[in-house]
Amino acid sequence: MALMQIQNIEKRFGGLRAVDGASMEVRQGELLGLIGPNGSGKTTLLNVLSGHLAADSGSVLLDGKSILGLGPTQLTRLGVLRMFQMTRVFNRMSAFDNLVVCGLALGLNEPQSYARATQLLEELKLTPVMYLDAGQLSGGQRKLLEFGACFMVPPRIALLDEPFAAVHPIMKETMSGFIRRRNEAGQTFILVSHDMPVIVDLCPRCVCMNAGKVLAEGTTHDVLRSAAVIEAYLGEEAAEEQDHV
Numbered sequence: 001m002a003l004m005q006i007q008n009i010e011k012r013f014g015g016l017r018a019v020d021g022a023s024m025e026v027r028q029g030e031l032l033g034l035i036g037p038n039g040s041g042k043t044t045l046l047n048v049l050s051g052h053l054a055a056d057s058g059s060v061l062l063d064g065k066s067i068l069g070l071g072p073t074q075l076t077r078l079g080v081l082r083m084f085q086m087t088r089v090f091n092r093m094s095a096f097d098n099l100v101v102c103g104l105a106l107g108l109n110e111p112q113s114y115a116r117a118t119q120l121l122e123e124l125k126l127t128p129v130m131y132l133d134a135g136q137l138s139g140g141q142r143k144l145l146e147f148g149a150c151f152m153v154p155p156r157i158a159l160l161d162e163p164f165a166a167v168h169p170i171m172k173e174t175m176s177g178f179i180r181r182r183n184e185a186g187q188t189f190i191l192v193s194h195d196m197p198v199i200v201d202l203c204p205r206c207v208c209m210n211a212g213k214v215l216a217e218g219t220t221h222d223v224l225r226s227a228a229v230i231e232a233y234l235g236e237e238a239a240e241e242q243d244h245v
């Protein structure tokens with residue numbers, strides 16, 4: 001059985017169908033890529049999955065049980081964890097305290113939380129700045145810190161919205177290495193990214209959305225070569241040219 005089944009989700013903003021009957025499934029332990037041109041509904045769908053937006057219709061099942069309508073706090077407790085396109089950390093707390101607080105909030109005791117925070121800071125190459133306020137860190141370091149916060153207690157499924165956007169290439173590598181190792185250890189992800197080389201590198205399977213609908217779903221190789229996907233990104237002519245290559 002799929003870990004998460006997303007069926008016919010619809011989310012309207014006034015007359016705009018931001019998500020227009022999207023269905024997909026996320027298998028246990030997979031790193032599913034979610035791609036699509038700007039405005040295709042990826043962030044809106046993640047917002048529905050994490051309980052930050054209410055869907056107008058459709059269903060979402062986690063382990064076969066409906067989770068649609070639950071709020072972000074309840075969903076975090078069930079292990080559905082969301083990272084935002086805009087980084088969210090406590091700027092006036094040290095990097096270390098940011099992680100410790102998350103650990104405590106997620107049910108770890110103090111020694112567990114300290115140990116885990118230390119280990120994650122090391123893995124994310126943040127040890128040298130662990131006692132600086134998060135607000136003093138670079139954008140990329142704050143993003144890495146947010147990663148750490150999300151994995152203080154490994155979630156059932158982690159929803160990542162463009163984690164690599166505007167991040168220095170060295171940190172991008174730290175981040176993608178982190179995602180890969182977690183996934184190899186069994187962590188399930190949905191990864192939204194416009195960075196196709198990273199999607200190809202990390203995600204064996206992906207879903208492409210366009211105008212709120214699922215345009216293609218399958219192996220990343222097949223999805224990226226599908227004429228409908230090329231057309232959505234580049235227009236009809238590019239898709240025809242690709243056919244002749």
Ligand SMILES: Nc1ncnc2c1ncn2[C@@H]1O[C@H](COP(=O)(O)OP(=O)(O)OP(=O)(O)O)[C@@H](O)[C@H]1O
Nearest residue numbers: 013016017018036037038039040041042043044045
């Ligand atoms: N709160 C909102 N109110 C009104 N319209 C919205 C809102 N959020 C998103 N939209 C619209 O819904 C559509 C889908 O937006 P969404 O942010 O989900 O796309 P996206 O695939 O994440 O795009 P990007 O790749 O640029 O991040 C867009 O047309 C967007 O303008």
Ligand SMILES: [Mg+2]
Nearest residue numbers: 042043044085
């Ligand atoms: Mg988005």
